[in-house]
Amino acid sequence: MTAPASRTIARCLPFGDPRHLEAHQFLVDEAALLDTQDYDTWMSLLTADIRYVMPVRVSTARGAGFDTAPGMAHFDEDHYSLSRRVARFATEHAWTEDPPSRLRHHVSNVRTFPLDHTDDEVVVESAVLLFRSRGDVREPSLISAGREDVLRRDPTRGAPSAGHWMLARRTVSVDESVLRTQNLAIFL
Amino acid sequence: MRDQASVLEDVRQGMIPAHIYNDDEIFALEKERVFGRAWMFLAHESEIPHAGDYVVRRVVDDSFIVSRDESGAVRAMFNMCLHRGMQVCRAEMGNASHFRCPYHGWSYKNDGRLVGLPFHGEAYGGEEGFRKKGQTLLPAPSLDTYNGLIFVSLDPAAPPLREYLGDFAFYLDFYTQQSAEGIELVGPQRWRVKANWKIGAENFAGDSYHTPHTHSSVVEIGLFREPKASKRKEGALYWAGRGGGTTYKLPPGTLDERLRYVGYPDEMIARMRATWSDAHLAMVGDDGFMVSAASAFPNLSLVHNWPKVEDTESDDVTPFISLRQWQPVSADETEVLSWFAVDRNAPQRFKELSYKAYLMCFGSTGMFEQDDVENWVSITSTAAGSMARRLRLNSRMGLLADDKPVSPPLAHFSGPGVAYVGFGEYNQRAMLRHWADALEAPPPEEGTVDLGGTS
Ligand code: FES
Ligand SMILES: [Fe+2]
Numbered sequence: 001m002t003a004p005a006s007r008t009i010a011r012c013l014p015f016g017d018p019r020h021l022e023a024h025q026f027l028v029d030e031a032a033l034l035d036t037q038d039y040d041t042w043m044s045l046l047t048a049d050i051r052y053v054m055p056v057r058v059s060t061a062r063g064a065g066f067d068t069a070p071g072m073a074h075f076d077e078d079h080y081s082l083s084r085r086v087a088r089f090a091t092e093h094a095w096t097e098d099p100p101s102r103l104r105h106h107v108s109n110v111r112t113f114p115l116d117h118t119d120d121e122v123v124v125e126s127a128v129l130l131f132r133s134r135g136d137v138r139e140p141s142l143i144s145a146g147r148e149d150v151l152r153r154d155p156t157r158g159a160p161s162a163g164h165w166m167l168a169r170r171t172v173s174v175d176e177s178v179l180r181t182q183n184l185a186i187f188l
Numbered sequence: 189m190r191d192q193a194s195v196l197e198d199v200r201q202g203m204i205p206a207h208i209y210n211d212d213e214i215f216a217l218e219k220e221r222v223f224g225r226a227w228m229f230l231a232h233e234s235e236i237p238h239a240g241d242y243v244v245r246r247v248v249d250d251s252f253i254v255s256r257d258e259s260g261a262v263r264a265m266f267n268m269c270l271h272r273g274m275q276v277c278r279a280e281m282g283n284a285s286h287f288r289c290p291y292h293g294w295s296y297k298n299d300g301r302l303v304g305l306p307f308h309g310e311a312y313g314g315e316e317g318f319r320k321k322g323q324t325l326l327p328a329p330s331l332d333t334y335n336g337l338i339f340v341s342l343d344p345a346a347p348p349l350r351e352y353l354g355d356f357a358f359y360l361d362f363y364t365q366q367s368a369e370g371i372e373l374v375g376p377q378r379w380r381v382k383a384n385w386k387i388g389a390e391n392f393a394g395d396s397y398h399t400p401h402t403h404s405s406v407v408e409i410g411l412f413r414e415p416k417a418s419k420r421k422e423g424a425l426y427w428a429g430r431g432g433g434t435t436y437k438l439p440p441g442t443l444d445e446r447l448r449y450v451g452y453p454d455e456m457i458a459r460m461r462a463t464w465s466d467a468h469l470a471m472v473g474d475d476g477f478m479v480s481a482a483s484a485f486p487n488l489s490l491v492h493n494w495p496k497v498e499d500t501e502s503d504d505v506t507p508f509i510s511l512r513q514w515q516p517v518s519a520d521e522t523e524v525l526s527w528f529a530v531d532r533n534a535p536q537r538f539k540e541l542s543y544k545a546y547l548m549c550f551g552s553t554g555m556f557e558q559d560d561v562e563n564w565v566s567i568t569s570t571a572a573g574s575m576a577r578r579l580r581l582n583s584r585m586g587l588l589a590d591d592k593p594v595s596p597p598l599a600h601f602s603g604p605g606v607a608y609v610g611f612g613e614y615n616q617r618a619m620l621r622h623w624a625d626a627l628e629a630p631p632p633e634e635g636t637v638d639l640g641g642t643s
Contacts, residue, residue, distance in 0.1 A: 054553075056375065056376075056377050056378075058279075058280045058281055059278065059279050059280045060279045060280065060281060060282050061279045061282055061284075064279070064282050064283075069281075069374075069375060069376075069377075070374075071374045071375075071543075072374050072375040072376070072377060072527075072528065073547070074377055074547075074551070074552045074553050075547070075553050076543070076544070076547055077547075079499075080497075080498065080499035081497070081544065081547070081548055083499075084409050084410075084411060084548065084555070085548075085553075085555065087409040088405045088406065088408075088409050088555055091404075091405040091408045091409065092405075093404040093405040093408065093559075094405045094558075094559065095402065095405075095559045095562050095563070096558040096559050096561070096562040097558075137569050138382060138565070138569065139382075177280060177378065178378040178379060178380060178523060179378070179379035179380070179552060180379070180380050181379065182379075182381045182382065182561045182562070182565055183379070183381075183552060183553070183554075183557060183558045183561050183562075184552050184553040184558075185553075185558040
């Protein structure tokens with residue numbers, strides 16, 4: 001995928017910029033929540049109009065003009081559907097994560113881009129590598145993905161994150177067309 | 189493998205030697221005798237609507253380009269260059285008038301015909317030396333469609349698809365023919381699970397018994413109108429022809445009321461009325477049974493359910509349909525291909541909500557699917573050892589010791605085949621009886637295709 005013109009190298013905030021530092025901290029703090037499956041706290045960092053999307057990637061000829069399956073995603077979530085997923089994990093009968101997976105979200109390649117029309121939102125790109133191990137018999141699985149997030153500053157300044165940033169939009173661009181993990185009972 | 193005859197005999201008794209879920213010898217036999225002969229689902233016509241559209245799909249180890257040629261005909265061509273065997277198409281989907289082999293540049297039209305051969309004259313002496321005319325990529329030995337579902341069989345002598353499906357075709361209509369124009373198929377999501385392919389196929393065919401337990405979390409979070417998952421035992425289990433499935437018993441009411449209960453808008457109900465046969469309408473309207481999960485032998489499954497997809501006070505639910513294939517990779521690994529299906533004529537808003545319902549319940553992120561697969565992966569790894577060779581799993585639910593059913597089949601059931609109400613492993617046994625029959629039959633004739641060049 002090619003990045004839009006708003007995200008050229010020249011537009012990327014210097015790594016010393018406070019907005020970048022806060023965005024980076026947001027992603028690292030969030031990774032710790034996802035590793036420990038602290039989904040209640042995670043949900044408190046999502047805006048009410050959250051869109052959380054993970055398209056299905058497909059192999060297409062160079063120049064085909066698309067590399068995702070038309071009309072199909074792995075995740076295509078709003079606040080309600082995410083809340084149901086999280087509520088399910090909180091029941092005593094979500095067998096797929098009981099015993100829980102051992103998870104490690106490795107977050108890197110973080111770049112932050114300002115927006116022209118507002119100071120209260122930034123676009124953040126990152127790479128994530130999720131290591132997931134279940135039980136004592138099976139091979140672990142890896143999921144590699146790029147992410148493009150919109151972070152929005154909570155107008156009430158109530159969000160518990162650095163700088164009160166919240167996640168308003170996430171597009172996860174997974175790097176495999178056929179996933180090598182038994183399910184996506186995890187978040188990226 | 190243990191003595192094959194005794195394994196198949198046990199299977200027919202409903203006592204399943206556990207190792208059949210993870211056994212390389214059995215898998216080799218399945219490749220030859222099950223997947224080498226059965227009608228295998230590849231794609232739906234709506235995935236390749238325009239001339240030149242193609243998708244690349246597999247039958248176990250064999251890759252096929254499924255394309256719509258310039259005349260509008262659907263083709264399935266073995267994705268291997270006639271020259272040195274390179275994959276002619278390495279994309280999963282797209283649109284192309286021609287496929288050019290990356291190795292030496294032979295090129296093929298989207299109907300498979302060989303049209304370009306670099307240095308044909310110098311290297312081969314032109315048409316005289318190697319007749320290009322009439323050469324095509326190897327077509328699938330048999331190709332047939334039902335309701336736009338494209339199937340191939342590696343057996344050139346396969347019976348017509350409709351005959352193979354038998355009365356299961358009636359049930360396919362519920363999922364794929366809700367109006368005269370049929371479905372659009374969207375997807376697939378693809379992922380690999382370390383589970384034997386048979387486990388999912390058997391589960392979808394008839395395991396209503398697992399729903400109250402495996403899927404209790406989905407009910408607890410308020411996704412369904414039915415508070416008790418144990419409602420499941422009031423549904424009928426049917427087997428007909430080459431497939432079978434589960435149903436839910438709907439509350440009392442007319443046909444329209446029952447279809448509305450499931451979440452269908454009136455305009456879709458009107459089209460179902462105009463499209464379905466009297467028997468289809470009676471199964472829902474009179475008998476009160478609505479199709480849920482189903483499987484056709486060997487590895488095609490379907491599911492239909494109706495969760496709440498919006499955060500409202502109302503009880504409104506939205507139905508979704510999914511179609512999936514358990515594509516075997518090895519004895520202990522399966523690639524799942526899971527599609528979302530929706531009636532082509534459904535209102536746009538319905539399509540959006542139905543897609544959402546699908547994602548919440550099934551597929552790579554589906555909340556039902558997540559717990560299913562955890563079970564199947566665990567079964568498969570446990571079936572690999574020597575103790576599993578000594579264990580015969582009890583798959584006799586619904587049968588007494590003398591093989592009589594615990595309760596008799598339904599006397600009145602509007603659909604074809606045999607149906608029972610209540611829990612029972614009738615369909616899993618039927619599935620594995622087809623499997624045992626297939627393993628016993630001698631392998632199909634392969635035949636070869638003459639490419640010319642020597643004569
Ligand atoms: S292998 Fe395809 S042109 Fe040679
Ligand atoms: Fe299930």
